Amino acid sequence: MRKQVDPIIDRYRGDRTAIVAILHEINAAFRYLPREALERVSEQLSIPLSHLYSAATFYRSFDLEPCGEHEIQVCLGTACHVRGSELILDALSRRLGIKPGETTADSKYTLKRVNCLGACALGPLVSIDRDYHGHLTAHQAERLLEAYEDEDA
Amino acid sequence: MKTLKSAEELEVRREQIAGAGHREGASVAVCCGTGCSASGAREVVAAFEEQLLQRELEVPVLTRITGCHGFCEQGPLVVVEPGNIFYCRVEPEDVPEIIERTVLGAEAVERLLYVDPVSGEPVQQEAEVPFYRGQKRLTLGWNGQISPHRIEDYVGVGGYRALAGALGSLSPEQVIANIKESGLRGRGGGGFPAGRKWELCRRATGEPKYLICNADEGDPGCFQDRSLLEGNPHLVIEGAIIAAYAVGAAKGFIYVRNEYPLAVEHAGIALVQAREWGLLGEDILGSGFDFELQLTRGGGAFVCGEETALISSIEGLSGEPNPRPRPPYPVEKGLWGKPTLINNVKTLAAVPLITERGGAWYGQIGTAASKGTMIFSLTGKVNNTGLVEVPMGMTLQQLIYEIGGGIPGGKEFKAVQTGGPAGGCLPASKLDLPLDYEKLTEAGSIMGSGGMIVMDERTCMVDVARYFLSFTVDESCGKCTPCREGGRQMMAYLDEITAGRGKPEYLERLRELAAAMQAGSLCALGRLAPNPVLTTLRYFEDEYRVHIEERRCPAGVCKELITYSIDEEACTACRRCNRHCPTGAISGPKKEVPRLDPELCIRCGICRDVCRFDAIVVQ
Numbered sequence: 001m002r003k004q005v006d007p008i009i010d011r012y013r014g015d016r017t018a019i020v021a022i023l024h025e026i027n028a029a030f031r032y033l034p035r036e037a038l039e040r041v042s043e044q045l046s047i048p049l050s051h052l053y054s055a056a057t058f059y060r061s062f063d064l065e066p067c068g069e070h071e072i073q074v075c076l077g078t079a080c081h082v083r084g085s086e087l088i089l090d091a092l093s094r095r096l097g098i099k100p101g102e103t104t105a106d107s108k109y110t111l112k113r114v115n116c117l118g119a120c121a122l123g124p125l126v127s128i129d130r131d132y133h134g135h136l137t138a139h140q141a142e143r144l145l146e147a148y149e150d151e152d153a
Numbered sequence: 154m155k156t157l158k159s160a161e162e163l164e165v166r167r168e169q170i171a172g173a174g175h176r177e178g179a180s181v182a183v184c185c186g187t188g189c190s191a192s193g194a195r196e197v198v199a200a201f202e203e204q205l206l207q208r209e210l211e212v213p214v215l216t217r218i219t220g221c222h223g224f225c226e227q228g229p230l231v232v233v234e235p236g237n238i239f240y241c242r243v244e245p246e247d248v249p250e251i252i253e254r255t256v257l258g259a260e261a262v263e264r265l266l267y268v269d270p271v272s273g274e275p276v277q278q279e280a281e282v283p284f285y286r287g288q289k290r291l292t293l294g295w296n297g298q299i300s301p302h303r304i305e306d307y308v309g310v311g312g313y314r315a316l317a318g319a320l321g322s323l324s325p326e327q328v329i330a331n332i333k334e335s336g337l338r339g340r341g342g343g344g345f346p347a348g349r350k351w352e353l354c355r356r357a358t359g360e361p362k363y364l365i366c367n368a369d370e371g372d373p374g375c376f377q378d379r380s381l382l383e384g385n386p387h388l389v390i391e392g393a394i395i396a397a398y399a400v401g402a403a404k405g406f407i408y409v410r411n412e413y414p415l416a417v418e419h420a421g422i423a424l425v426q427a428r429e430w431g432l433l434g435e436d437i438l439g440s441g442f443d444f445e446l447q448l449t450r451g452g453g454a455f456v457c458g459e460e461t462a463l464i465s466s467i468e469g470l471s472g473e474p475n476p477r478p479r480p481p482y483p484v485e486k487g488l489w490g491k492p493t494l495i496n497n498v499k500t501l502a503a504v505p506l507i508t509e510r511g512g513a514w515y516g517q518i519g520t521a522a523s524k525g526t527m528i529f530s531l532t533g534k535v536n537n538t539g540l541v542e543v544p545m546g547m548t549l550q551q552l553i554y555e556i557g558g559g560i561p562g563g564k565e566f567k568a569v570q571t572g573g574p575a576g577g578c579l580p581a582s583k584l585d586l587p588l589d590y591e592k593l594t595e596a597g598s599i600m601g602s603g604g605m606i607v608m609d610e611r612t613c614m615v616d617v618a619r620y621f622l623s624f625t626v627d628e629s630c631g632k633c634t635p636c637r638e639g640g641r642q643m644m645a646y647l648d649e650i651t652a653g654r655g656k657p658e659y660l661e662r663l664r665e666l667a668a669a670m671q672a673g674s675l676c677a678l679g680r681l682a683p684n685p686v687l688t689t690l691r692y693f694e695d696e697y698r699v700h701i702e703e704r705r706c707p708a709g710v711c712k713e714l715i716t717y718s719i720d721e722e723a724c725t726a727c728r729r730c731n732r733h734c735p736t737g738a739i740s741g742p743k744k745e746v747p748r749l750d751p752e753l754c755i756r757c758g759i760c761r762d763v764c765r766f767d768a769i770v771v772q
Contacts, residue, residue: 017406019469020452024411054473058630059452061411077373078570078606079532081620087758094735094757115455115624116373118413119187120530121225121538130414132191139733139762 004029005037009044019047019055023062032063060114068103068110070148073127074141077116080123084138088124089113091138095145156431159439160317163308170309179214179256181205182232183243184297186221186380187415188539189228193244197229200245204252214256220296220384223540224284227267232279232297239279240265270536270558284537287556289518291526292502293542296384301419304426307387313432315509316391319398320440323508328399329355332504334512336524341367341458341497342575342601342677344523344590350494354400354484357492364397364405364446365488365495367463368420371410371455372573373624374604377528378498380540382409382416385502386423390446392501394432395508397444400494405446406467411453421448455574455628459676460495462630464488475632476676497602499528519545523589523600533570533606536561541605543588550584553607564609568692572601574621574628575681577688578614597688599681613710614693615700619647621685625678636679639670643686651711655701660690709771712756716772721746723768730760730769 008025012018022045026037033056042049056062074089089111093099096109103110117125122134126141133144157163181201185194201216222230227241233255240251240262247265254260266275267282276282279297299306307313319328333348354362366389370378381389389407397405407424409417424446427433435443449467451457457466459476460483466474467488487493503525507515516524523545529552532538536558543552549569553559560566568578577598579586586592590600608617626640643666646659667683674680690697699705706714719730719739724746731739731747738753739760749760761769 017449017467017469020466021450023452024450055452055469058473059454061451061453078573078604078620079374079530079538081373082533082606082608082612082617084758090757091735091759114412115371115628116375116412118370118376118379118410119191119225120374120376120532121188122191123532125191132187134188134191137762138757139759142759 001034001036002040005040006044009041013045018045019052020059023052023056023059027062031067032065063110065103066107069108070129071110071112072145073112073114073117074100075117075119075123075125075127076113077118077120077123077125079120080116080125083124085124087138088126088136088141091142092126092145095142156429157438158431160321163313163317163438167308167311167314170305179212180217180234181214181251181256182217182219182234182297184220184222184228184230185218186225186228186296186384187376188221188225189230190415192228192242194229196245197231197243197248200248201252204248205256208252218300218302219298220301221380221540222279222297223290223293223380223542224282224537225539226537230297235259236261236277237279238277239267239282241267283558284539284541284556287547287551288542289526289544290542291506292381292388292499293384293528293540295388296380299385301384301386302422304387304423304430307385311509312387312505313391315505316394316398316432317438319395319508320438320442325355325399325401328395328508331512332399332507335507335515336512336519336522337500337503337507337515338523338590339497340499340503340527340602342572342599344600347496347500350484350496351396351399353482354402354492354494357485359486359491361403361491362401363488363491363493364393364400364402365463365467365493366393366405366407366498366501367458367460367495368407368409368413368416368498369451369458369463370413370498370602371458371628372602372604374532374570374606375530375573375602377530377540377603379410379413379416381498381502381528382407382413382420384419386420387427388502388505389420389498390423390427390433392504393446393496394437394444395504396494396496396501397446398442400492402494403443403445405444406449407446408449408451408457408463408467411451417448417450424448454630455624456630456676456678459678461676463495464493473630475630476678478675499602520587520589522591527588527600527603529588529603529605531557531605531607534560534564534609534612535607545589546587548585548587549579552588552605553584557607560607560609564611566607567610567612568608568614568617570598570606570608570617570621570685571604572599572684573604574624575599575677575684576601576604577684578608578617578692579688580692582692597691598684611708611710613651613706613708614689614696615647615651615706616708616710618686618689619644619651622647622682625682629678629682633673633675633679635670635673636675636682639666639674640679640682642666643670643683647686650697650700651706652713653700653704653711655697657698657701659701660694660697663690715756716751717749717754717756717760718751718770718772719746719749720768720770723766725766725768727765729763729765733759733763735759
């Protein structure tokens with residue numbers, strides 16, 4: 001753990017604006033924010049652990065539980081909403097057997113809702129591991145998932 | 154790369170770039186904005202690069218990756234020289250023919266041209282496409298012509314000339330006077346006169362002063378800031394440096410939304426380049442002016458687009474950012490208690506042009522109180538979705554029908570939502586409304602940051618109001634009670650109405666709660682959050698009443714109030730719906746129209762998606 005966390009801490013030593021940036025890097029390295037990592041940041045940079053948790057729970061970008069191998073984000077921006085994105089979220093949630101925000105038991109998929117991915121002209125939109133798939137229907141979203149399952153099989 | 158030490162050196166560099174360009178020969182420009190990339194533009198680029206190389210041409214042909222052209226609906230977009238020929242929906246398989254016939258043969262491949270839906274005629278040039286014809290692309294225009302990764306491209310088309318001019322021959326006061334004369338107003342939502350804001354910051358006491366470029370574009374349905382930062386980051390950086398010079402800021406931040414990885418990447422590259430060229434840092438272009446600009450990533454919190462919350466997010470010290478009561482305003486006491494100028498990406502992007510061509514010139518565009526152009530993201534139930542830059546004062550009708558091409562599938566226009574979650578929904582009777590700050594506010598909506606979501610007869614206005622409110626309730630930081638509790642209570646009423654359990658008195662209670670939120674909330678998020686509910690109540694009260702009195706959703710959206718059934722006339726008994734229904738609600742013997750069991754149906758919409766004969770009816 002320290003081997004991965006300490007270089008991140010060192011990069012931001014003395015930077016007063018760094019909490020969010022540090023959390024971004026730790027979240028990217030571990031696919032979530034492990035408690036031990038936050039304790040190390042707190043101790044090394046003399047930031048109260050409560051402040052770190054305050055930021056970690058306030059912002060959406062951070063995860064307190066480990067994420068799955070594939071991150072599925074269903075865009076629920078307005079343009080996607082009026083074109084039926086709720087039905088897509090429901091379909092994926094049903095298919096994976098998890099609620100939005102959860103990870104499958106085999107740690108393969110994490111399903112997230114996101115307020116807008118900013119590619120509104122392509123709505124409804126789903127991103128899987130940051131690859132965008134636009135103009136989807138609920139049925140096509142299910143098919144997309146099957147393609148990933150086949151690939152991993 | 155040698156650092157530039159004066160405006161003259163910048164000019165020399167520009168001439169070198171222009172002379173060394175591939176302009177005389179042919180070139181292929183592929184839009185790699187987020188939209189086109191999602192539609193496969195990267196594969197198209199790879200195909201061009203590989204196949205152009207294979208041909209071992211005598212004069213090499215440049216494949217240029219450009220930023221977002223705005224016409225995302227038709228992507229991937231490709232523009233080929235010679236002839237400036239514009240192709241839509243290009244796939245890697247089309248590349249050999251484009252090289253053979255257009256790049257080498259200088260003729261158009263007709264099947265890839267955009268077809269004007271009105272005349273039915275193919276259109277060769279981008280500018281002739283109806284989507285672009287009515288636009289005035291002052292800030293977005295460069296996106297399609299330069300590569301966002303190359304500062305040379307930006308400098309080659311005249312970039313940083315406005316900065317050099319300002320540093321060399323204008324005092325900060327003169328720069329501000331110019332912006333004041335232009336009438337430019339904040340493009341992030343507030344619409345506060347930019348020149349006045351700059352002047353207040355200039356006059357404020359306290360050192361050092363800071364500049365923040367607000368690129369925390371959180372409004373769902375908006376992607377203008379993203380496209381500018383991704384497609385032309387140097388334009389925004391140049392605007393920021395000019396603004397910093399005008400107010401006397403020593404340090405600046407570009408606060409980018411974390412959901413925009415490509416914008417973070419491109420802005421980051423551009424900042425490094427600007428520093429290497431001596432356009433950032435100490436003694437910029439030999440003027441004696443020092444300015445440092447850095448990138449800060451947001452954490453995915455809508456409220457951080459609000460000025461004071463954004464400031465506390467950058468300060469980072471207490472973890473959770475919060476809006477603060479005002480006054481004092483950020484221009485007096487902002488970041489770390491120092492005078493701070495916060496401008497939106499679009500505002501700063503307009504600055505180089507105004508500085509170079511003059512405030513009077515910019516002030517001629519638009520209406521009396523709303524000057525210049527505005528970039529809208531036109532999305533939802535409209536044919537030509539994408540980014541649109543038009544002079545202020547254009548009517549909704551022109552924007553949606555002439556540029557947007559009207560409503561798809563022959564459906565009826567119902568409403569347009571402007572201004573994001575804090576804006577409002579305007580009905581067909583407001584289509585002749587000119588787009589300016591005051592007119593939109595009078596109609597109950599706002600300009601906001603330029604979201605424009607078109608809705609048709611299949612959009613339920615109660616559901617839309619509930620959607621926006623659920624967004625703002627979710628994003629409320631919880632610090633002040635009117636926003637935190639008021640939003641939740643309004644949500645509870647809307648939940649009841651959309652579930653068919655509404656009572657007539659709920660409408661009055663919604664209005665009362667809205668008034669309390671507007672009067673008592675600490676920041677704009679809470680004050681404006683009731684807008685979507687209020688405008689839908691104002692213009693679509695009948696639809697609320699049908700939900701309450703008849704327990705019916707006329708648009709066929711609210712799940713608890715609709716039923717699915719099969720149209721026996723249209724059904725061919727192909728059994729696709731039967732096979733795909735996740736709950737086994739559709740069944741029946743072969744070669745017969747299947748039965749749909751309303752008890753088992755979960756209204757997931759899969760049957761309607763897979764039906765090829767439009768035989769699934771939702772009522």
